[in-house]
Amino acid sequence: MFQSFDSSADPRFGAARLAALRAELKRNDLDGFLVPLADEHQGEYIPPSAQRLAWLTGFGGSAGLCAVLADKAAIFVDGRYTIQVRQQVNTEVFEPKHLMDEPVGEWLKENVGAGRRIGYDPWLHTMAEVARLEKALKKVGAFLVAVDRNPIDAVWGEQPNPPVGPVSLYPDQLAGETSAVKIERIGKAVAEADADAAVLTMTDSIAWVFNIRGSDIGHTPVPLAFAILQAEGRPLLFIDGQKLSNSVRAALDAVVDIAEPDQFTGALEDLGRDERRVLIDPSTAAAKIGTLLKEGGAKLVEGEDPVTLPKAIKNEAELAGTRGAHIRDGAAMVRFLAWLDEAAPAGSVDEVIAAEKLEEFRRDTGALKEISFDTISAAGPHAAIPHYRVTRESCLPLKMDEIFLIDSGGQYEDGTTDITRTVIVGTPSAEMRDRYTRVLKGMIAISRARFPKGTTGAHLDILARQALWNAGFDFDHGTGHGVGVYLSVHEGPQRISKASHVKLQPGMILSNEPGYYKDGAYGIRIENLVIVTAEEPIEGGERPMMGFETLTFAPIDKRLVDVSLMDEGEISWFDRYHAEVREKLMPLVSEEDGVRGWLLAATEPLGPR
Structure with missing residues (x-):
């Protein structure tokens, strides 16, 4: 069966895990922390290694965020999950909130005092989301603080390893277009946006443009990877080499330079040192990516992921x-x-x-x-x-x-x-x-x-x-x-x-x-x-x-x-x-x-x- 009917959600663990997280926050001089349902790629579906919200709260939906303070915690969901969230979390320690009726930023303004430090993992929030949260906290004199290591990872004793599912080539006859043609087409779109390069963070964009499919995420055939597409020149694909067979690597080598994921941050810094104009989608790209580019000296060109519309x-x-x-x-x-x-x-x-x-x-x-x-x-x-x-x-x-x-x-x-x-x-x-x-x-x-x-x-x-x-x-x-x-x-x-x-x-x-x-x-x-x-x-x-x-x-x-x-x-x-x-x-x-x-x-x- 592709579907498991076992439940990983258990409200009984919520109080103990929340206490462990709060202790870790105190050790890191933080007054609160934000726990989104997200991974570094901001996709709807994420691997078990990134299921931090489910581990903490028991909530098993596909969208949500928990805001943890020293004396209270709230879990925010949309209208699809208002019933489900009450069934899956301990509502004595996590107060359910409707994301549209009471946005996270408004709740923080009402519950966070001046001088408080609210932590967040900059790989798990988009640039646009961080800007909204910073604006909300600034109004009450509080601070949004990026962490180098996610505090949940420090207290999650049996956190799964990141996936290394095999990558396959998607046939050109089904794609209707070769990856080389797609790369050229997207390169022209990058140039038309007055940029030298674009950073791709969405896994389905990367799968589509390179005509590959993966198995890192259940039900969605994509590999976890990042890419940099140039207005002119060969793109860069950052992907764990364990996922690539010799034949897949050979096919990709014809159109893209392949690097390991740990080289991605260095490549972003290189774009900065060269003072490149970089197209980035603030609604989907992790805040950390924007920070690395800006601090390195790159000029950010904010716009939609250039693959999104052609793919659609x-x-x-x-x-x-x-x-x-x-x-x-x-x-x-x-x-x-x-x-x-x-x-x-x-x-x-x-x-x-x-x-x-x-x-x-x-x-x-x-x-x-x-x-x-x-x-x-x-x-x-x-x-x-x-x-x-x-x-x-x-x-x-x-x-x-x-x-x-x-x-x-x-x-x-x-x-x-x-x-x-x-x-x-x-x-x-x-x-x-x-x-x-x-x-x-x-x-x-x-x-x-x-x-x-x-x-x-x-x-x-x-x-x-x-x-x-x-x-x-x-x-x-x-x-x-x-x-x-x-x-x-x-x-x-x-x-x-x-x-x-x-x-x-x-x-x-x-x-x-x-x-x-x-x-x-x-x-x-x-x-x-x-x-x-x-x-x-x-x-x-x-x-x-x-x-x-x-x-x-x-x-x-x-x-x-x-x-x-x-x-x-x-x-x-x-x-x-x-x-x-x-x-x-x-x-x-x-x-x-x-x-x-x-x-x-x-x-x-x-x-x-």
């Missing part, structure tokens, strides 16, 4: 590959949903069994490399936790007349998938059908949207929420995130959310996943991935419009749909979608095990209102 705009080879991956994955989902419909009412399924069975069906494709994230397999009240992670301790059985939500994805060499389906075991209540249909209407609204050049995700986000808002409901997460191709399942810069101001461009892949969550009762989310399509004229119109092509194909549970809440256009989209699901997936499922019959029934038209 998929070429035809990448799109063709990911379309194939989604059809393959859709067939696995159909097998799973058919099995679930038979097994769940018999009372033989729980959350772990369901997640294991879905991974089994994906493995049966013969193409699965990994899952793209820990499957969210959530029954009944657990479905109300948007990013619930099932463990053997928390596992619930699937019960009659309850909702079951499963959010999952696969990593295939030709594409990354992410799909959520919410189904009913038994008979839904009228309330469930109402909420489900409102979520469905939002998902359909995004799917059908047409929009002009220059449109951002913030412009479209309201479409996913309107049917919920009309009834007084909402959801506390974004409507959609970017997705890579055999890379990160959460990829920037594009999103569909209230806060996204990145212009959508043809070739970008996004998720479309509105939801509704009733605390302690049930949750609903329906998710497809979509591709931004090129501008096309509309008959009778004056401006060409972009739109979305749906990538994900799997039935949506008709038993939860209240057709009376849908208009004719929504019903037509739903029925056309299911007809396409049937057409694409029927050839890939077997007649012997009854899956074809199930698929035929699941994709029958809704009919009129």
